[in-house]
Amino acid sequence: MRTKKSKQDLLNRLRTIKGHTAGIEKMISQDKDCLEILVQISAIKSSINKIGLAIVEDYAQDCIVDTIKEEGDVVKTLKDMINTTLKFNK
Structure with missing residues (x-):
């Protein structure tokens, strides 16, 4: 869960991107x-990636930590994370 500080960050x-x-x-x-203009677009892309x-x-x-603590399906959680990461990197 995000801390209040990290949510604010x-x-x-996002406000900077706006x-x-x-x-x-x-x-x-x-x-x-x-x-x-391209310099500004580059700044937006960098911010979105961060x-x-x-x-x-x-x-x-x-x-992943929650899945391990709850003795859940770690393999499925890892696969989901990998798929999500791959989608993010497209």
Whole structure:
């Protein structure tokens, strides 16, 4: 389970992405240089990847540990995690 601090961190990152997106909209409407726009797009991609990795890390820590504690199907949980990670990395 995410701590209050880590949830806030994710929300802050999402707000940053919103800001970058709004900035890109403004840049496009003002016919700004393509390279400047691409830099902002790169920043958004990086932020999204960081958010995704944080969520995958939480999933690994929480779901797998819980499955082991509850003597659940660890193999199935690991397969699910691998599939989820592969989908995230597409």
